[in-house]
Amino acid sequence: MESLFSLEYLIQQLNTKPIAGNTRSSIEKFLEILDKPKINLNELKKLSNQGVPDDIKGLRSLVWKLLLGYLPADRTKWNSTIKTNIEIYEQFCNDLIKSKLQKQMTESNEYEDQELQQSKKQDHPLSKSLQSIWKSFFDDQVIWEEVEKDTVRTRAELSFFVSPTQIPNKYPVYFRTQCRRERRLAKDYEHRHYDVLTRILFIYAKLNPAIRYVQGMNELLAPLYYVFYSDTNELFLQSVESDAFFCFTILMSDAKDSFLRALDDSQDGIKSKMNNLNTLLRIHEIEIWDNLQKQGIHPQFYSLRWIMLYLTQEFELHSVFILWDSLLSHSNKNEYLLFLCLSIIKELKPSLLQDDFTDIMEGLQQVGKIQVERILQITSQIYQHN
Amino acid sequence: MSEYYDEEFGELGLVIGDFNIPQRAADLPPQFKDLLVPNKVQYVFCTGNVGNRETADWLKTLSGNTHFVKGDFDEVKEVPETKVVQIGSWKMVMVHGHQLVPFGDEESQYTFLKEMEGDVLITGHTGVAKVTAVEKKYIINPGSATGGFNGQQTSIPSFLILEFKKEKLQVFIYTLDGEVKIDKQELPLQK
Numbered sequence: 291m292e293s294l295f296s297l298e299y300l301i302q303q304l305n306t307k308p309i310a311g312n313t314r315s316s317i318e319k320f321l322e323i324l325d326k327p328k329i330n331l332n333e334l335k336k337l338s339n340q341g342v343p344d345d346i347k348g349l350r351s352l353v354w355k356l357l358l359g360y361l362p363a364d365r366t367k368w369n370s371t372i373k374t375n376i377e378i379y380e381q382f383c384n385d386l387i388k389s390k391l392q393k394q395m396t397e398s399n400e401y402e403d404q405e406l407q408q409s410k411k412q413d414h415p416l417s418k419s420l421q422s423i424w425k426s427f428f429d430d431q432v433i434w435e436e437v438e439k440d441t442v443r444t445r446a447e448l449s450f451f452v453s454p455t456q457i458p459n460k461y462p463v464y465f466r467t468q469c470r471r472e473r474r475l476a477k478d479y480e481h482r483h484y485d486v487l488t489r490i491l492f493i494y495a496k497l498n499p500a501i502r503y504v505q506g507m508n509e510l511l512a513p514l515y516y517v518f519y520s521d522t523n524e525l526f527l528q529s530v531e532s533d534a535f536f537c538f539t540i541l542m543s544d545a546k547d548s549f550l551r552a553l554d555d556s557q558d559g560i561k562s563k564m565n566n567l568n569t570l571l572r573i574h575e576i577e578i579w580d581n582l583q584k585q586g587i588h589p590q591f592y593s594l595r596w597i598m599l600y601l602t603q604e605f606e607l608h609s610v611f612i613l614w615d616s617l618l619s620h621s622n623k624n625e626y627l628l629f630l631c632l633s634i635i636k637e638l639k640p641s642l643l644q645d646d647f648t649d650i651m652e653g654l655q656q657v658g659k660i661q662v663e664r665i666l667q668i669t670s671q672i673y674q675h676n
Numbered sequence: 677m678s679e680y681y682d683e684e685f686g687e688l689g690l691v692i693g694d695f696n697i698p699q700r701a702a703d704l705p706p707q708f709k710d711l712l713v714p715n716k717v718q719y720v721f722c723t724g725n726v727g728n729r730e731t732a733d734w735l736k737t738l739s740g741n742t743h744f745v746k747g748d749f750d751e752v753k754e755v756p757e758t759k760v761v762q763i764g765s766w767k768m769v770m771v772h773g774h775q776l777v778p779f780g781d782e783e784s785q786y787t788f789l790k791e792m793e794g795d796v797l798i799t800g801h802t803g804v805a806k807v808t809a810v811e812k813k814y815i816i817n818p819g820s821a822t823g824g825f826n827g828q829q830t831s832i833p834s835f836l837i838l839e840f841k842k843e844k845l846q847v848f849i850y851t852l853d854g855e856v857k858i859d860k861q862e863l864p865l866q867k
Binding site: 412414415416418428432466468471 | 687688711712713715716717718740837839848850858860
């Protein structure tokens with residue numbers, strides 16, 4: 291019989307840190323919900339919808355894991371869930387990130403096939419054969435390089451992702467990309483946060499060949515990883531990478547339709563989502579809708595990035611966390627997201643009613659200045675959820 | 677971490693030269709063009725006698741590190757006669773070969789390599805792909821990429837791919853004799 295996961299690390303912070311009155315009572319409400327053998331997820335969602343205070347390190351990290359359905363409601367199962375997932379993720383890394391030598395060794399153990407042995411002997415660096423280990427290695431390297439190009443500049447406004455991680459690296463990197471060569475020449479052997487992002491996205495790409503890696507996926511991973519790293523619980527600090535991987539996978543099950551080119555024109559694709567937002571706009575704010583039409587401001591000029599990247603690019607990271615506290619608390623995230631976007635448009639109303647294309651486009655660049663709490667407030671008024 | 681990395685997967689180098697395009701050959705054989713794509717090799721070592729600017733530019737697209745030495749028909753000013761490049765534990769010395777007499781003579785090649793204190797001599801001019809071990813050093817020749825290496829004879833088009841490891845050099849010899857054939861040789865580092 292597994293023991294109840296201890297919340298002492300959260301409670302202790304509440305008792306020792308100086309925290310303002312209303313925040314304190316909000317935190318207490320969260321702890322009341324969490325400090326039960328079985329969590330009432332509906333209550334948690336309702337509370338989280340208004341935002342999770344970040345004065346207590348690890349609170350948001352825990353709440354998000356529950357909201358995403360990564361941790362079960364049964365608190366006695368948390369330890370085993372985390373530990374099992376650490377092992378599964380490690381297995382993925384060992385299976386999918388292989389050096390050429392390791393690939394050769396694996397294949398010779400699995401197959402005694404004469405034909406395969408022959409093709410191995412004929413294998414060479416420039417081979418295009420599907421059995422070629424060199425080719426398979428280069429194909430992996432291509433994916434790694436695609437991912438790395440984006441991860442090294444994730445949230446460049448912060449120093450976090452370029453900084454070294456305190457969690458030691460278990461996995462050597464065999465790939466020779468431009469970026470790694472430059473780092474080697476500069477004698478940079480540090481394991482940085484963006485290196486972890488690269489590995490997570492590489493594993494995801496290998497496990498999901500239908501989608502692989504698409505630019506922007508790094509932006510969906512970044513908030514999860516950052517929040518999970520900002521924890522003080524001993525076990526969670528060991529599992530940052532595997533938790534981020536699995537939670538990213540869960541999030542992607544909702545988000546991936548926007549990234550799949552093949553679905554662009556389908557009813558699940560990004561175009562359809564933009565149209566849905568546009569329809570909502572027409573229903574709720576006909577004046578704005580009408581003016582944008584007139585001025586030739588197409589939905590893809592502003593809403594593509596909002597929808598595809600779950601608003602991560604529109605606000606500074608800590609504001610994104612508050613939006614996601616609310617977003618993740620809804621089961622139909624894609625639908626709720628459109629209402630968040632609608633609220634943003636409502637807040638920008640004066641700019642959007644101008645009669646100059648350039649002025650309106652400039653107005654649309656001011657999204658970052660809106661208070662996210664205000665967005666949540668408006669959305670709670672207009673969102674009818676079944 | 678950096679040591680481990682070198683052993684597991686060697687960096688790749690392309691050794692190629694004596695194209696003489698368009699003087700002695702119209703173009704690189706299509707089978708070779710098909711194989712030689714960007715982003716697979718980290719280094720390109722060109723033995724000289726490229727022929728025209730386009731071919732030299734094409735070579736530069738294959739990797740970020742292209743090293744040229746001057747052949748007897750190259751009319752480029754900035755290219756040196758000899759070059760030394762250190763790749764990990766390997767000291768590579770490049771010279772086209774028309775400077776070493778008698779042509780293709782192992783002894784004169786070895787003497788030159790010894791003077792330069794190199795491990796491997798990369799040389800061309802003879803038009804024939806060859807990998808030789810002399811004492812504790814190696815002399816490698818990619819032959820002619822097009823088969824047109826001088827006015828009198830043609831040869832089988834060829835080039836080399838090197839895989840650099842800490843303690844050994846894996847050489848892949850690509851020749852075009854009807855179809856592309858690949859031979860392998862492993863050269864241990866001896867110092």
